[in-house]
Amino acid sequence: MLNIIVDNEKFQVEEGTSVLEACRKAGKTIPTLCYLKDIQAIGACRVCLVEVKGQKDLVASCTMPVSEGMDITTTSQRVRQARRLVVELLLSEHDGDCQTCDRNDDCELQKVARDLGIRHIKFSGARATRKEDRSTPALVRNGSKCISCRRCVTVCSQIQQVSALVPQYRGFKTIVGPAFSSQLDSVTCVQCGQCAAVCPVGAISEREQIDEVWEALENPNKAVVVQTAPAIRAALGECFDMEPGTLVTGKMTTALRKLGFDAVFDTNFSADLTIMEEGSELLSRLKKALVEKKDVALPMFTSCSPGWISFMEYYYPDMLDHLSTCKSPQQMMGALVKTYYAKKIGRKPEDVFMVSVMPCTAKKFEAQRAEMNASGVQDVDVVLTTRELGKMIRQAGIDFASLEDSEMDAPLGLSSGAADIFANTGGVMEAALRTVYELVTGRELPFKNLHVTPVVGLEGIKEASLKFEDVLPDYSFLEGVTAKIAVAHTLKNARQLVEKVRKGEASYHFVEVMTCPGGCIGGGGQPRTTTDDIRRARIAAIYKEDEGKKLRKSHDNKDIKQIYAEFLGHPLGKLSHDLLHTHYHKRTRV
Amino acid sequence: MTKVCGCESHVDEQQLFLELEKVLDEYKNKEGGLIPALQIAQGMFGHLSQAVLQRISQAFDKSYSEVAGVVSFYSFFSTQPRGKHVIRVCLGTACYVRGGKQVLEALKKELNVDVGSTTGDRNFTLEVARCFGACGLAPAIMIDEDVHQRVKPTKIRAILSQYAADTAEVEKA
Structure with a gap:
């Protein structure tokens, strides 16, 4: 532990802590724009400046580690003026049409400017004008609002390993975006929206479709x-x-x-329905491999996450048969x-x-x-x-x-707790196992509270195995078989897992992949800005929803049974094939 | 370094791509191999076309955006076909104060091109550069690999005549 002084008060912090984190732990508020805890600390925006005794210049607190006896001042006239100057310079280049901006009232630059009390911008001069990029169905990029904080660059390269967005050119002419000044559809992008999720300003957002919905609602x-x-x-x-x-x-x-x-x-x-179809598909693949000794693609990968599907189509087109043919819910x-x-x-x-x-x-x-x-x-x-x-x-x-609470409508509104946990990493796997294990053995999944604890949590790649014993006669081919499973979230972890499978370093039966960190609860369309603490809070809520239901398993959902009896026939049947399953295409990487 | 000018259209592009593969094999697993590979490719093809850059990005297992980020950062890389000779006028501090800008204006007038453009006979491309590290020789210009020192606007015609287009080639073109 190191002894430091923050604004004349003594604190102890662990060695290796940044000045920013140390000050935040000490209860101080320091504004940031480019910083993303545990993901990016590059001192690019200069908004987090503080005074450190003995240092001639102010320092960017996000990149400076604490040292023994360090004496830090987080708020002084010098610090305030410097931060103000930095933000005024950012604003002088920023297309600040706040009232009509998608991020109005939810913009980090707007908040920092407000908190610093900026009332006018001293600087005028050239502004970068950039064409709006509406080339993809999912995302809109507005480079005139970009403050070059590089958050999107870092998540696209470090978290997703796609690197669609990279700084192009240099100096004032820098554009954060796809190759040269091209549009997003001309490079490999899986449209996961993690860039939009971390953008501090209105430079990257989803393509808004609210008006299309209002129009439909008005249409008699x-x-x-x-x-x-x-x-x-x-x-x-x-x-x-x-x-x-x-x-x-x-x-x-x-x-x-x-x-x-x-x-x-x-x-x-339809998540419950996915479990019926995907679980049956897994059992059918296992039967083909173990009984009919056919060359069938194993492990089977889940297919709910469309960013992951695009990723496979771009990067591993020779492994598309590993993807479950089930459509997403x-x-x-x-x-x-x-x-x-x-x-x-x-x-x-x-x-x-x-x-x-x-x-x-x-x-x-x-x-x-x-x-x-x-x-x-x-x-x-x-x-x-x-x-x-x-x-x-x-x-x-x-x-x-x-608002008062109300219930969703029949006949497509009733669901089990297994469907709730589709929202988080490990959830689809757990939901599938709750059904598959019970179908095969006639007994409930042998985990406390039905939670497959080894695949719960925010670790990047999680593995588990489950032995089938005393199986029902229909599934005698699985007697004594140990099912090996793996769960990955973020495309970086997914890539690592696929590479292991490809090189024969790991053999699994079933693999769940979710594109976004933490799974769908951390998706690119969720309220900003998602941190790991927020991910954990949302996951806890999802498990609470699951545990609060009497109905915990997809195959027990009476409306699922009903739709098979009345309409679909049986899982993997003809109508299921036509309506609920799909196929994938090879895509060329750029 | 292989040096083949982009304007020699008789060089089969397919052949160049085969040669590029050899370069990529040598550099793709080397730390910091991207920039030398890009330099060699530019020397071979005369400029870095989208097709060349995409091949390089695949070989290095980097995204096209990432490779483009490197190419667009450095002014020595060009994504446009260039003339037989590339003239770079230094506008670094020393050259600037000793008349680099006048030299540039004189070159623009003499060649009748703007910065970044190529003459009609595809003999010269005019570019601006920042500091060759030849400040003692200011103002300096570079034509291909040759540094010309203490350049004056009046000397320009004499310098350019050393690189005049081969008349036979011009007629052929």
């Missing part, structure tokens, strides 16, 4: 149906200043009805709503308008994939992010906090 000829992903209920509250980890399932449902949706369905329902719901449900309400698929609320930007891309029209028209018309739903609720003047 459309039945407008909404589905919400499991991760929304644990994060939407943050759009209304609730604590991270506040569960708002019931309020969200009420809000959606107030917005005018004709039916409020749950992506959780979003697309399963879309296909069912425009066939099964449309028929029930006597409407044609084209007269039903399907809106999804997702924690994800890549889902906007997924909905527009050419394969996703099982009903004959595009199955999911519009995808809104959690943030967009928050904005819609505000636009409608709904006081979210005071």
Whole structure:
């Protein structure tokens, strides 16, 4: 431990701590713009300047480590003036149309300028004007607002290892973006939106589709149906200043009805359906490998996360047969709503308008994939992010906090706790095992509270194994077999896992991959800015939702049984194949 | 360093790509190998086209954006075809105060091109550079690998005549 002084008070901090973190631990507020805890500390924005006794110049606290006896001043006239100057310079180059900006009231630069009390910008001169990039279905880039903090660069290269966004050119002409001054669709980008999730200003955001939804809601000829992903209920509250980890399932449902949706369905329902299909697919692959001795692709990879799917299509096109052919829950719901449900309400698929609320930007891309029209028209018309739903609720003047709880609609609204945990890393695996283990052995998954503890938590790659003993006669081929599983989140970890499988260094049966850190709860469309503490809070809320339900396993969901009996037949059947499964394409990397 | 000028169109591009592979094999696993590989590729092809850069980025297992970030950072790299000879006028501090700017103006007038452009006969490309480390010789210009010292606007014609286009080639073109 080192002894330091912060603003005349003595503190002890661990060696290796940055001055910034030490001061924050001491309860001090130091503004930052480029800093991302544990991810980026590069001293680029210079907003975190502090005085250190004995140092001639002010220092960027995020990059300076503490040393024994260090005497730090975080607030003095000199520090305030320097920070102000830095922010004035940033503002002099920033396209500051705050009132019409997507980030109005949610902008870190705006907040820092307000906290520093900046009343006018001394500097005028050339401003970089950049063309808006609307080349992808998921993301919009507005380079005129970019402050070159490089947060997006770091998450794209270090967390996702895609490196679509890199500083181009130099000096005043620097553009943070795809190769040279090209648009995002001309380079390899999986549209995960982690760049948008960390952008401190309005330079990268989702492509907003709120107006398309308002228009559909006004259209008397459309039945407008909404589905919400499991991760929304644990994060939407943050759009209304609730604590991270506040569960708002019931309020969200009420809000959606107030917005005018004709039916409020749950992506959780189709998550349960995914487990039925994907679990059956896994068992069928295992049977082919173990009994029929066929050359079948194992491990099987989950296929719910569209950024991960694009990643495989770009980087490992020779391994696409490892991906489960199951569509994501979003697309399963879309296909069912425009066939099964449309028929029930006597409407044609084209007269039903399907809106999804997702924690994800890549889902906007997924909905527009050419394969996703099982009903004959595009199955999911519009995808809104959690943030967009928050904005819609505000636009409608709904006081979210005071809403009563309500329940989602039948027949596509009932779900198990297994579906809830699709929201976080390890959750799809746990949900699948709850069903597969019970199908095979007739007994409940042998873990306390049904949680597969080795795959719970924020560790990058998690592994576990599970032995099948005393199996039911139908599954005698699995007697004594130890199922090996792995779970990865972020594409960097996914790549590491795929490489291990490829080189034969690891052999798994089933692998879950989620593109975003922490899984969907940390998705690119979630309220900003997601830190690990917020991820843990949201995950805790999701497990609470799961544990609070009587129904914990997908195969016990009575409405799932009903839809198979009434409509689909059985898992992996003909109709399932047509509506719930898909195929993938090789893509060329740029 | 292989040095083949981009304007010699008779050199088969396919052949150049085969040679590029040899260069990539040598550099792709070397730490800091990207910049030398880009320099050699530019020497071979005359400039760095999208096709060349994409091949290089694949070989180095780096994204195209990352390679483009390096190429666009350094003014010595060019993504546009260039003339047979590249003239770089130093506008570093020493050259600037000793008349580099007048030399540049004179060159623009003499060649009738702007900075970054190539003459109609594709003989010269005019570029601006920051400091060759020849401050004692200011103002300096570089034509290809040759440094010309204490350049005056009046001397320009004489210097350029050393690099005049081969008349036979010009007629052919």
